[in-house]
Amino acid sequence: MDALTVSHLEKRYPSFHLRDVSFRVQPGRIMGFIGRNGAGKTTTLKSILNLVHPDSGAVQFFGLDMPAHEFAIKQRTACIFGAANYYPQSALKTIAAVYRRFYPTWDEPLYQSYLQRFGLDPNKKIRQLSQGMSIKFALTLALSHHAELLILDEPTSGLDPVSRDELLHIFEDIVDREGASIFFSTHITSDLDKNADNITYIQNGHIIASGDKDAFVASYRKVEGRSEDLPPALKERIIGLHERKGEFSGLLRAADAAGANGLAVTPADLESIMVCTERG
Structure with missing residues (x-):
């Protein structure tokens, strides 16, 4: 059974x-949701979470x-929109004490283990956390009630490259060890x-591809190559x-690459695909 299925969603502004x-979104998988700023990523996330009401x-x-089952669903999911956005003067332990009341599946030993693993001091205040540590605290809260699906917006x-790489490894571990x-x-x-x-x-608000990365x-x-050779x-x-x-550069469908004799043809990556697609 899929963790998330979205069908023919519409929202008009x-x-x-x-x-x-x-x-x-299949179980035990990491799905990346890509698109340039303003393409509709956040609107989609808010619509599927019923934070804004989709038209159809x-x-x-x-x-x-x-x-129809919003309460049961949100007991099994966790949503993080950026860094932890709580009262900045509150201590982590105060936030956690409030948060745990909403989740019957809260696992205190697991919460303590993530605090230790991420190097989080429960006595620190939210405002004292770096952006990276703030995201780790948000993940700690999410994982401590055994969320089966994590929905994260940007x-x-x-984050700096080192912090980003560390966070990506945490994502992998969440999927591999926790089965989320x-x-x-x-x-x-x-x-x-x-x-x-x-x-x-x-x-531009429309899905143009979805599947195996x-x-x-x-x-x-x-x-790429010389324009005169194209x-x-x-x-x-x-x-x-x-x-x-x-000189020229661009993107070809793999099936068309056979006709690029004498030109430099190399594997694509997501960045080159996205840049060329948006360039049109």
């Missing part, structure tokens, strides 16, 4: 339209309909190159063609 959004479509968590944004699923939005595609199992790509990346090739027929098929000073 005066200046933005979330259109026919459908995807699924269906959302299921663990086979349960949202919002969790690595603003993770669905996180990001525009830092290099993070997904490291540990995502699946990706869902949204552009490796298969998605393998379906494209980067191509056959007109091949030029028409290049995605995101960029030309400067007699």
Whole structure:
């Protein structure tokens, strides 16, 4: 049974339209949700969590309909929108004491073990935490009630490379050791190159791809060379063609790469795919 299934979700605003959004998050998998700023990632997350009311479509968590089973669903999920956003003058232990009251599945020994593992001092105040430590505290709260699905909005944004890498390893460990699923939005595609199992790509409020990350990346090739060596027929098929000073670069579908004789053809990555796709 999927951890999350979204079917034909629609949400219309005066200046933005979330259109026919459908995807699924499988159990025990890390799903990256990519798209440029303003593409609809946060709107999608808020819609599936019933923080804003979608105009149409269906959302299921663990086979349960949202919002009909909203309370039961939110007992089994955890949502983190950026760093922990609690009262800045409150101590971690005070926040945890309030938080645990909402979850019958709260596991105090597990909570203490994550505090120790992440190097969190329960006597510290929220305002004393760095952004990275604040996210670790939010994860500690989520994992301590045995959340089966973690939904994260831009969790690595603003972190330095070392902190981002550490957080990505934590995600892997959560999936491998705890058996949870993770669905996180990001525009830092290099993070997904490291540990995502699946990706869902949204552009202008519409899903343009969703599935296995490796298969998605393998379906494209980067191509570059001298503009004078680029056959007109091949030029028409290049995605995101960029030309400067007699040189060109762009993206090809893997099936079209066979016709790129004499040109430099190399494996694509998520960043090159996203940049070229958005370039058009």
